[in-house]
Amino acid sequence: MYEFEFEKPSTVAEAVAALADEDAQALGGGQTLIPTLKQRLAMPSKLVSLTAIPQLKELSDNGGMLTIGGAVTHAEVAEAAAASYPALADLAGHIGDPAVRNRGTIGGSLANNDPAACYPAAALGSGATIVTNTREIPSDEYFQGLFDTALNEGEIITAVRFPVPEKANYQKFLQPASRFALVGVFVAKYAAGVRVAVTGASEEGVFRWREAEAALDASFAPDALDGLSVDAGGMIGDLHGSKEYRAHLVGVMAKRAVAAAG
Amino acid sequence: MPKDQGIGASPKRREDVRFLTGAGNYTDDINVNGQAYVHFLRADVAHATINSIDTSAAAEMPGVVKIFTGADFAEVGGIPCGWGVTDRHGNPQQEPRHPIIAHDTIRHVGEIVAAVVADTLEQARDAAEAIEFSLSDKPAVVDMAAALAEDATKVHEDLTSNLCYDWVFGNPDDDAVQAAFDSAAHVTTLELVNNRLVANPMEPRVAIGDYSRATDEYTLHTTSQNPHVIRLLMCAFVLGLPEHKVRVIAPDVGGGFGSKIFHYAEEAFCTFAAKACGRAVKWTSTRAEAFISDAHGRDHVTKIELALDGDNNFTALRTNTMANMGAYLSTFSTSVPSYLHGTLMAGNYKTPIVQVNVKTVFTNTVPVDAYRGAGRPEATFQLERVIDKAARELGADPIALRRQNFITEFPYETPVALTYDTGDYVATMDKLEQVADVAGFAARRAESEKNGKLRGFGINCYIEACGIAPSNIVGMLGARAGLYDAATVRVNATGSISVMVGAHAHGQGHETTFPQVVADMIGIDESMVDIVHGDTGRVPFGMGTYGSRSIAVCGSAMVRATEKIIAKAKKIAAHLMEASDADIELKDGQFTVAGTDKSVAWGDVCLTAYVPHNYPLEELEPGLEETAFYDPANFTYPAGAYACEVEVDPDTGKVSIERFSAADDFGNIINPMIVDGQVHGGLGQGIGQALLENAAYDEDGQLLSASFMDYAMPRADDVPFYQVDHSCQTPCTHNPLGVKGCGEAGAIGSPPAVVNAVIDALQSGGKNVTHIDMPLSPARVWAAMNG
Incomplete structure (x- = not known):
């Protein structure tokens, strides 16, 4: 270096x-x-x-709202959220390997916005709020494409606020080499509606599958997704899977997430 | 009670104590006083003319000792190829110059274009960024078929084409072979790819060159499977140095799998640069460099045809293969698709007519050479896949079809030049059916189907030629070296023993198994015996470790040397006991005189040899040290049968291996635990090839899978718990231990079982899929199911 x-x-x-x-x-x-x-x-x-700033290491569960400091590691989330938001804890507990989980932070992951990372799916799928040193950014406005976010130069993610859903689940299909998400689908059911966020698949990075959300609003069951598919056109095609394969996996993983969410 | 020592016992690997406690001494652990560091600037384009290189700014950078370019090596030799194959017309292979540093032309991504030696590695890297090039890009030649087209760009302008050789083996009479196919009741044809692999040993390559002005001697520390071979090639062909002035040391080596057999440019560079710079020069490969500079493996494209008569007997086999050589000929590259591949095409079967056609091709890719199994996996894969396809086409049971065609009488002379000395393929298949619980498969499939999964069962046989090799035979076939090995048994005055061996251990456990043999022969405790390996300054000239040869060839040399020791020790014992040496017996470390109660201990005899006060000095030299060179009379032929059971997720195409069973015949076994480990490792690599690994190039010659982010190595959870059995033993008939070798079997025998199982699973689900090229990634399996 x-x-x-x-x-x-x-x-x-x-x-x-x-x-x-x-x-x-x-x-x-x-x-x-x-x-x-x-x-x-x-x-x-x-x-x-950013790892020696006590404020960024805080983690609180305020009855339906989980707030995680920007420098909290994946391993810490996996442990601390196990009771309050098990789907999020499970996602955090399966990022990378133990070494990654004990170093990597939620703020770092969201600031980087790797198109195959897991946390963007959780944040977007939960309608989380990205809290920075200057403002609060709704997740729907935060993710702006591959490795691109609403963050300005020098802006720091101080915390992420997750509203806890009634039920949720994340299903990740592993890229065989990196074990990042080839396709990952996060499904969360809130009183206000269902959110479905997809990572790994799109050339535009994490996205909401709104057609699936509407179908699941009507009936929160795997077969509600029958016949729905995402357009292969915008998907990533590479050594590990064609655009068509990724588009297909989005449907499979979404159904599995709904089934597992119960 | 099982033995806890000697041949057939399973003492734990003594070397693991240092490996597992951080006390190993790997090449990168070695630092020479005053050493400088080299950073190799590597090509990032696959094919280009080098118009000019300007190193002037870089040379002024802090810490720079010296910068080398191709021009600095114009007067030294190129990296040699160790095997010359003669083509079907009697012509030699085309053999281009393989420079240490690219001179006029860049021919693959990763080729060295300049080398910066500096006080620190970071300084060398900084300076390398200041080197300026003028390049003219040329079209990259990547695809083998395109490379052989009339108007293809040539990888080497001075060669006539991109064809290295066009070789035929077995029955060369095209008309006779065609006639056998014309008269067949059934012909099965299969086109397939044997995917390119990167070995990726845990330890990347390292080289440290050192030169003593005082003695005019060079020392090269390097990560090698065969230090004497490196010394010979580097001294005789590249640098023109006298061998007695060069010492090559390969200490603990963290895995090789073939990729550390070859003489690499970096080794010659560091040796050369040490003198030129007046300082030791060290290079440690990064993982990124390893992907584009370690020789790759496999990369064959094949069409195979199998002819059968009306009773399902195999009547003829014909294969046509294109084998990728990459941009240059690595040390054993040309032998792999020819003699290590064509000679195994008969497999375990008595097919009377076999014809093997191979075209080797130059491309703008990393050189390709031996990788665990080397040619034999490529032969086994195509043969066992086409047999499986034939069974499906004929509605025959794949096990029964194989059994019906087994060779059952030995010795057996194949149509492809080998003579199998012994074997029992019926016995290994019987054992496999039992170990794999073939009878229980239907119930397991029903259970999988209940869970929405497709379950498949795949089987294959394999045979390999190991114990490489009889020197006179490989010499006739084009080897430019002998393939004997050597051992010196040095008994110390107090009875402990150092055995200096030409074999090199880089994971095989020689430090445990070799002493088991010597201690067993003499009847002393294993702790009294150590081996020394990996240093041309300490061991006799041996050819190293590859081709599952260590125990069969070097182990045989060690037995011969130990026999000489015992014969001499008996003479000393006879003198001490005033008896005839013909009456002396050695058991449990005691020499006795037959029919008497006289005895003398091993230690007393050894002491007498070195303190010869009461000694037959007029008849016998003092001391107790013997060397033997052993050249095998034939190859050894490990063989067996493997079975794989998979589940396929029909929604995603993901394959999971639920069971893997192996029944191997390795002849006699020194340490069953270590043999289990060798088989497990080989199976892991074979499963890696079948399901995960793929060195893929794009059309510009860029390696797409050039890091672990895209090159999928098998992890622990990708492989199952194995059922491994090696109780079927037909001892090798021509070496003293009756051993065959076990290092490569797993990697050779497992890929076809995996693919056969996946095809079986898909067909059970009503999918008309007859073949999928490896690796059987989820995406490929899904595409095949939905094609």
Whole structure:
């Protein structure tokens, strides 16, 4: 990797100040950024670690609203949300491997917005709110395409607020090599309606499958999805699966998620 | 009570204590005083003319010691190919120069185009980014059929075409072979791909070159399966150095699987650069470099045809294969699709006519060479797939069809040049049917179907030629080396023993098994015997470890040397006991005189040999050290039968292996636990090839699966608990231990069983699928089901 400065502030204000430098970059758990640096594919002037800020490590369950600090690791979510939001805990508990789960953070994952990552499906599927140092961003406005989000330069995810659904489930079909989601579907049933978010499949990144949501609003059962399909046109086609295969898997995984949600 | 020592016992692997406690000594653990580091700048395009290279700015960068380009190696030799194949017209293979650093032309992504030696690795990398190139891109030649077209771009301008050789083996009479097909009652044809693989040993390659101005001696530390072979090739063909001035050390090596047999450019570079720089030069491959610089494996495209008579007897077999050589000929590359593949095409069957046609092809891809099994998996896969397809077409039971065509009398001379000395394919199939619980399959299928899954059963046989190899035979076939091995047994004055062996252990457990043999022969505790390997400065000239040859060839040399030790020790014992050496017996470490109660202990004899106060000095030299070289009389022929049971998820195409059973005949076995481990590992690699692994190139010659993000290695949860049996034993008839070798069997025998099982599952679900090319990824299986 190239040389860079390193800071590890203990408050959000200090972190924001540190990130004001040109080409400074925030560092969460480093599960994407550190390999990128090792391959010399990025050249930040400074890394600002967010993992020593107590505010970003907070996790609270406020009766129907789960708030997770931006620097909380996947392993911590898997444990802390097991009772309050088991579908989210299960998703967090199956990201990567134990080493990834003990370093990687929810804020880092959402800020990176990898098109095959799991957390974007949970956030969008839950209608979560992305809380930053300056504002609150509804998940429907947050995800803007591959590795692209509504975050501005230097803006830090301080927390993510998840409304807890009546029932929910996440089904992930693994890409055989990376074990990221080849297709992952998060289904959550709220009093206000069902949300279905799909990761891994689309060239535009995570998306809501609104046709499926409408069908499940009418009847929350796997066979409500019979005959529905996403258009293969916008899907990713690569070594691990064609566009058509991914489009097909979206339907299969959605049905399985509905069945598992009960 | 089972033995806990000696031949047939299963003592735990003594080397694992250091491996599992972080005390291993791998090449990257070695650091030489004052060493510099080299970073290789590698091509990121597959085919280009190098117009110019400007290193002037890079040379001024901090810490830079020296920058090398292809021009610096114009006066040294190229990397040699160790095997010369003669084509069907009697012509030699086309053999291009294989430079250490690309000179005028880049021929594959990953080829070295410049090397920067600097005080630190980061400085070397910084400087490499300042090197400027002028390149003219050329069309990349990737697809083999396209490479053989009349107007194809040539990978090597100085060759006549991209064809390395066009080879025929077995029955060369096209008309006679065609006549056999014309008169057949049934012909089954199958076109298939044997997918390209990357070996990916856990430890990437490392090389450290060192040079002593005081003694004019070189030392190369390297991750090699065969240090003497590396020394010979590098000294004689590349750098022109006298062998006695070069020491090659391959310490603990973290897996090879064939990919560390070959002499690589980086080894020659570090040795050369150490003198040129006046400092030791170290290179440690990154995983990313390994994907584009370690030789790949497999990559065959094949059409196979099987002719049967009206009674389902195999009457003729014909195969046509294109085999990818990549951009250059790696050390054993040309032997793999020819003599390691064509000679196995008879399999376990008495097919009277076999014709093998192979075209090897240059492409703008990483060189391809031996990978666990090397040619034999490619032969086994196509043969056992076409037999399975024939069984389906004929409505025959796949087990019965195989049994009916088994070779049952030995020795058996095949139509493809081998003589199988011994075997019992009926016995291994009987054993397999029992171990695999064939009888219970129907119930298991019904259970799977209840859960919405398709269940399939697949079976295959395999035979391989191991114990490589009789030097005179491989010499006739084009090998440019002998394939004997050597061992020196050095008995110390107090009776402990060091055995210096030419074989090299990089996961096989030699440090445990070899002492089991020597200790058993003498009757002493195994802890008194150690082996020494991996250092040309310490061991006799041996050819190393590959082709499941270690115990069959080097082990035989060790037995011969130990026999010499015992013969001499008996003479000393006879002198001490004032008896005739013909009357001396050795048992449990005690020498006795037959018919008397006289005895003398092993330790006393050893001490006498080195403190020869009471010793027949006029008849016998003091000391107790013997060397033997062993050249095998024939190959060995491990064989067996494998069965795989899969479940296929019809909604996603995902295959899961529910059972895998193996019945192997390895002849006599030294350590059953280690044999189990070797089979397990081989099966894991075969399952990896069948379901997961794929080195895929795009049309520009870029490797698409160039990291573990896209190259799917098998993980623990991809493989089942195995049922492995090796109780069928027909001992090898021509080596002293009666052993055959077990290292490659699993990788050779498992891919067809997996594919046969998946086809069986899909057909049970009413899908008319007769073949899917490996890897059988969920996407491919789903596409085949919905094609």
